[in-house]
Amino acid sequence: MDGFLEIILAGTLAGTLSRVMLLRIDYRQYPGYPHGMVAHLSLGVIASAIGAVVVPALLKPDFAAVTFLALAAQQFREIRGMERITLENLDRNELVHRGNDYIEGIARTFEARNYLVMGTAVLTGAAYHLGNLLAAVIMAALAIIFSRSFMSGETIGDICRVEPARLYFQDTILKVDEIGIMTVGLKEMREKILQDGLAVKITPLNVNARATIHDLGQRMAIAHTAAVILGIKKDIDTPELTPLARKNIDTGDVGLYIVPMEKDMEALLLAVKRTPVLESARSKPLATQAGRKAARKNV
Amino acid sequence: MSDSAVKNKILAVITLEMNRVSGGAPIFLATTEEEREKTARYLGRILDAAVHDLENGSYIIVAH
CATH class of the missing domain: 3.30.1360 (Gyrase A; domain 2)
Incomplete structure (x- = not known):
C-alpha cells in the first residue's frame, strides 16, 4: 500500500508540471490569464491525479477503478465546450474576428492537452513502479518534451x-x-x-x-x-x-x-x-x- | 462566411443621377460630387457601414 502513494504523487506532479509547461504557450492565443490560468491548472491537476491513479488501480487490482477514465474523458470534452463558448462570446465583440475555425482549434487544443497530461501521469507512475525515482524523472521529461513538440503545430x-x-x-x-x-x-x-x-x-x-x-x-x-x-x-x-x-x-x-x-x-x-x-x-x-x-x- | 451573402445589404444609395436608381433602399439625391461624398461619409459613419462607388454616379452604403 505504501508504494501506491509515491506512484500517485510522482504521476500527479509530472502531469501538473507538464500542464504548466504547456500553458506557457497559450498566452499569445488566449487572454484568459490569470483566472483562465487557474481554471486550467486546476483541471490539469485533476487530470494528472486521475492518470496517476491508473497504475495503482491496476496493481491493486481494482479494474473497476480504471473505468472512471471514461468519466474523465467526458469531463474534458466539457472543457472543450466551455472554451468554445467563452471564445465565441468574446469573439462577438472583437473588431477583427478570430473566426470559428480558430476558436475550434484552440478549444480542441485545450481538450487534447488534458489527455497529454493524463498520459504523462500514467507513464510517470508506471516508470516509478517498474524502475525508481530516476526512471520516473526521465520518463516525465520525455513525456513533457513529446507533448510540447507534438502540440506546437506548423505556422504559416x-x-x-x-x-x-x-x-x-x-x-x-x-x-x-x-x-x-x-x-x-x-x-x-x-x-x-x-x-x-x-x-x-x-x-x-x-x-x-x-x-x-x-x-x-x-x-x-x-x-x-x-x-x-x-x-x-x-x-x-x-x-x-x-x-x-x-x-x-x-x-x-x-x-x-x-x-x-x-x-x-x-x-x-x-x-x-x-x-x-x-x-x-x-x-x-x-x-x-x-x-x-x-x-x-x-x- | 457562408452566411455573408445574406448579411450583405444595401442600406442606402447616394446618387447624382436620380433617373438611374430606384428600388428598396433609401435614395439620397446629391447635386454635387462634394455633397455626395459628404452624405456618403455621414451615412457610412452613422450606419457603421462601408461606402462603395459604383462608378456610375451612385455610391452605395453596404453593411457587411
Missing part, C-alpha cells in the same frame, strides 16, 4: 513565403499586387488607406499549402493575428479598415491588407509567419494520387 511561415506587396487603388478597387481586395467609395478613406496601410503577399510553397490558405477560417486567423500583434486603426464605424485576406483565384496566392497602428512591415511579416496553421484548415491533397496528378499538370 513554414508552409508559405510571405513578402511585402504593393498596396494601390485601381479606380476605387483596392489591390494588393494583382489581387483585388474590395472597393472603397470615399476619397478620404482611400487616401487614409494608401497613407497608413500595409500589404503582404502570401505565396504557398506547394499544393498542400495552397489548399490550407484557401480556407477562409485560416485567412481570418491570419488577419486576426496580424491585427492583434500590430494593433488596428479600425473602429466600429470604419469597416473599410478591416484587415482582409483575399486570394488570387488563378494562382492561389493570398494578399493581406491591413491598416495597423504600428506601420512596421518587418513586424507584419513576422506576425503573419507565426500564425498557426489551423487543424481544420490543414489539408493534404498531395497525399492522394489524384491530387499528385493534378499538381503535376500545373507545374
Whole structure:
C-alpha cells in the first residue's frame, strides 16, 4: 500500500508540471490569464491525479477503478465546450474576428492537452513502479518534451513565403499586387488607406499549402493575428479598415491588407509567419494520387 | 462566411443621377460630387457601414 502513494504523487506532479509547461504557450492565443490560468491548472491537476491513479488501480487490482477514465474523458470534452463558448462570446465583440475555425482549434487544443497530461501521469507512475525515482524523472521529461513538440503545430511561415506587396487603388478597387481586395467609395478613406496601410503577399510553397490558405477560417486567423500583434486603426464605424485576406483565384496566392497602428512591415511579416496553421484548415491533397496528378499538370 | 451573402445589404444609395436608381433602399439625391461624398461619409459613419462607388454616379452604403 505504501508504494501506491509515491506512484500517485510522482504521476500527479509530472502531469501538473507538464500542464504548466504547456500553458506557457497559450498566452499569445488566449487572454484568459490569470483566472483562465487557474481554471486550467486546476483541471490539469485533476487530470494528472486521475492518470496517476491508473497504475495503482491496476496493481491493486481494482479494474473497476480504471473505468472512471471514461468519466474523465467526458469531463474534458466539457472543457472543450466551455472554451468554445467563452471564445465565441468574446469573439462577438472583437473588431477583427478570430473566426470559428480558430476558436475550434484552440478549444480542441485545450481538450487534447488534458489527455497529454493524463498520459504523462500514467507513464510517470508506471516508470516509478517498474524502475525508481530516476526512471520516473526521465520518463516525465520525455513525456513533457513529446507533448510540447507534438502540440506546437506548423505556422504559416513554414508552409508559405510571405513578402511585402504593393498596396494601390485601381479606380476605387483596392489591390494588393494583382489581387483585388474590395472597393472603397470615399476619397478620404482611400487616401487614409494608401497613407497608413500595409500589404503582404502570401505565396504557398506547394499544393498542400495552397489548399490550407484557401480556407477562409485560416485567412481570418491570419488577419486576426496580424491585427492583434500590430494593433488596428479600425473602429466600429470604419469597416473599410478591416484587415482582409483575399486570394488570387488563378494562382492561389493570398494578399493581406491591413491598416495597423504600428506601420512596421518587418513586424507584419513576422506576425503573419507565426500564425498557426489551423487543424481544420490543414489539408493534404498531395497525399492522394489524384491530387499528385493534378499538381503535376500545373507545374 | 457562408452566411455573408445574406448579411450583405444595401442600406442606402447616394446618387447624382436620380433617373438611374430606384428600388428598396433609401435614395439620397446629391447635386454635387462634394455633397455626395459628404452624405456618403455621414451615412457610412452613422450606419457603421462601408461606402462603395459604383462608378456610375451612385455610391452605395453596404453593411457587411
